[in-house]
Amino acid sequence: MATFDLKSFSSALNETNKVQSGVDFTGKSLKLDTEKDAKDIVAAISACPDLYYLTLTGNTLGVAAAEAIAKALESHPELKVARWSDMFTGRMKTEIPPALKALGDGMIAAGARLKVLDLSDNAFGPIGVEGLAKLLQSEVCSELEELRLNNNGLGITGARLLAKALSSRPPKLRVFIAGRNRLENDGATALAQVFEKMGSLEEVAMPQNGIYHVGISALSEAFKQNPQLSCLNLNDNTIGPKGAAAVAQALPRLKNLKAINFGDCLLKSKGARTLAKAFKDNSTLLECLDLSHNEIGRAACKELVDAITVLPDSGERLSRVVLAGNSLGNAASKKGMKAQLGTAGELTDDEGESGDEDDDDDDEGTESEEESDAESEDENTEDSATEDAQHSVNTSVNTTASTNNITLDTSGIEEVKNDVERFLKEPTLENLERLGSNPADVIEAHIESTQDTEELLTQYVNATLSVAGLSLNSDSAGDAAQQLFARTIAAANKRAASWPLTERLLRGLALIKSEEKAPIRWHLPACYASLARALPLQFPAALQSTLRFFIGAKLANLPSELRDSLQQHPALLQD
Structure with a gap:
């Protein structure tokens, strides 16, 4: 026999009646780069005695500002x-x-317990999920009810990373939103495995994700374990x-x-009839249904209307x-149909009036067309996201080649001027020794003649890593690399370009995928050894x-x- 917990009931009642207070900087369009830039938000957080919510939507945060806000939290x-x-x-x-x-x-340091986390419309891609992983796996998210990740550019890799982070301790989510993320079949399948463990979902919205019937089937199996599901939005996927x-x-x-949105899902008449029969057989008590733009014929539409209006209420x-x-x-x-549906029916913008002679001729060939599309989709499971979805693979390939200090034969391709x-x-x-006893000075003078800031920083990073790649074989190269690290940072600071510098360093060190076709020319283990020497002395804390x-x-x-080389340099692995 179940026992009644008066204390828990009282606590819940107080939580419901409690006036929610917090800090809201919605839409201020603040550009927060430094700790000083974030002072108003930090002050508001510090002055709030009961910070139930923190809303920062519509502003832009850099690392130093985020660290200042985090300290206040x-x-x-x-x-x-x-x-x-x-x-x-x-x-x-x-x-x-x-x-x-x-x-x-x-939030982890505070011991907070979030109920809602909304990071929508932040195009952070898969590497952003890596920044979230620790939080999602922590006690902070153990009571999370709503996770909103709409339009984040996750791709297949991001979805897999998200599923991995959530699966270690699946929260009892009620709401999961992840539209416009190009999750595709593999991403949807990975998330479906986590949904199955949750069993608490009430609303799922995953529109515009390139999911075909394979991913839809995996999600449907997971939904069976979530009997409280009341709102399902899979708009603009290929359900078929x-x-x-x-x-x-x-x-x-x-x-x-209660609510289904399968608009633009290429259901065809066959899919619509299947749903109509299921709605009728299960007495589904729908309130909202969107099956617009699905190439459904007249008779199948009529079956749908009959199915959802059969009950007297x-x-x-x-x-x-x-x-x-x-x-x-x-x-x-x-x-x-309009008479059956009453004011609920929205039947405009159809594909033209047709008589009974046009009834559902589209069914023939539907299956083969959909199977062809699905086969094409299944063959192309590599993540197409613009973020670093495949950077691990590319890093491995580039790094393996670079550890042998491969050089390029550029003769006949471009004239070398100096x-x-x-x-x-x-x-x-040999070529470094041609630059004389002060190679860092010579290289800096050459680079500073570049007018374009982005190209200048690229040249600084490439030159520094090229010299650093020789540091294990030459003390003079090691000293020159240290000088160039300092001058590279100074050049970025002078031009207020610290984050463009960061991206170029990460690319040069094969930590994120390079958009350039040229291979890495420097010896990475030596570069990391040189970086370990420079990092604590010359690099800003944020970098x-x-x-x-x-x-x-x-x-x-x-x-x-x-990996073995990096583990010999703990300064690169510890904060």
Whole structure:
């Protein structure tokens, strides 16, 4: 026999009646780079005695500002709602993970227990999930109810990383939002495995993700274990007849399902009929249904309308039924459907009036067309996201080649104008010695003639790493590399370009995927040895933290030679 916990009931009642207070900087368009820039937010957080929510939507945070805000959060274990959507506009992707990690660390230090985490409209991609992983796996998210990750550019790799982070301690989410993320079949399948463990989902929205029937089937199996599911939005994926059949099989377990949005899902008449039969057989008590633009014929549309209006309370229960963009037949046919649906029916913008002679001829060939699309999709499972979805693979390939200090034969391709260019194209000790007793001075003078700031920083990083790659074989090269590290940082500071410098360093050290086709020419183990010497003495604190963050995150995926080399330099692995 269940016992009644008066203390828990009283606590819950007090929580409900409690006036929620917090800090809201929505839409201020603040550009927060430094600790000083964040002082107003820090002051507001510090002055709030009961910080239930913190909303920073519509501002842009750099790492130093995020660290300052995180420090203020350490004093607020009562924080429940973090609305941080659209918070990194204009930021480089290398800035976002350490900023997210800092905010997460602040909440972890406070012992907070979030209920809502909204990071939508932040294009952080897979590497952003790495910045979130520690937070998602911590006690802070053990009571999380809403996770909103809409339009984050996750891709397949990001979805897998997210699923891995959530699976270690699956929270009892009620709401999961992840639209416009190109999750595709593999990403949807990875998340479905976590959903199955949760068993608590009430709302799932995953529109515009390139999911085909394979991923839809995996999600449908997971939904069977979430009987409280009431709102399902899979708009603009390719559900097709096969996916519709998988959803139909889940409906007997989803007695609370009230709203379905399968618009633009290529259901065709066959898929629509499958759903209509399942709605009718299971007496599904729908209130909202969107099946617009699905190439459904007149007869199948009529079956759908009949199925959802068969119960006597449908007139009062149905609030919105959208069938626009399908072949609804002639005016009389549409008038009949409208009469059944009443004010809930939205039947405009159809594909033209047709008579009974056009009834559902589209069924023939539907299966073969959908199977062809699905096969094409299944063959192309590599993540197409613009972020660093495949950087681990590329890092491994590039690093393996670079550890042998491979040089390029550039003869006949481009004229070498001077000794510095010769060295940069072929970074050998012999070519470095051509630059004389002060190679750092000669290289700096050559680079400073560059007018374009981005190209200048690229040349600084490439030259520094080219010299550092020789440091294990030459003390003079090691000393020159230290000078160049300092001058590279000074050049970035002079031009207020610290984060462009960070991205170029991460690319040069093979920690993120390079968008350039040219291979790495320098010896990476020697570069890391030289970096370990320079990092604590010459690098700003924010840049040190970022480099250590990425090195730690990628360590397990690096080739063994490079991994062993890094482990000999603890300064690169510890904060």
